[in-house]
Amino acid sequence: MPLYLEIIICVSLLIGGVFLLIGSYGLARLPDIYMRLHSPTKASTLGITGVLIASMILQSHLQGFLSIKELLITLFLLITAPVAANMIAKTALHYRTKPINETQGDDLMEAIRDRKSPKQPPEA
Template sequence: MTEIIRFIIGFLLIVGGFLSLVTAFGLLRLPDVYTRNHAASKSATLGVMSILLATFLYFYLEHGHFNSRLILAIIFIFVTAPVAGHLMARAAYHSGVKLWDKSVQDDLKHKKEYEQQNSN
């Protein structure tokens, strides 16, 4: 039983580290603020949550110590990080940050034009 637990904990740590590495590469290599924001908000959230879950499982199953702060941190990150990523992308779009030159579709362009026509 303990070998299975150690395997699960190790797997969660490796997945968390890999997703954090994907986040770093995404921030360095992706072309515009919107795709970088997507990389930062999605993979970083899952990476941090995997590491926190591995930490919780290690201390709970190996040492018998239940840490409610880790559970609260996982819930807090799960709720706030995607919302923050969405709001940053929305703020960038409304402040006029341009899309990448090779972007195919701008779903908000027609909505923004419609709102500007109706406000006049």
């Protein structure tokens, strides 16, 4: 295998691994569900994408033609991970899960829950 392919694969695996590690750490350390949603969503989209791109490059080199299985998995994850995070956030709002006290904009949660538009400030 050429050296440049090995370097690209290693860099892609390292980037993916770093995002997965940071995402796992954030999932364990962040205080409430609304903050915890951000961490695994980024980990799954960016981390797994890095690993799958490395796998796609390696398999394409070994097979002699473009391996699209990994590309299809990556596209599926890029589409479904944000949608799943949105559904989890809506469920937390529906069950009236309280955010931590330092959360900004928590007064808008009732409007979001009831699907109202937030009150606009009067124009001067």
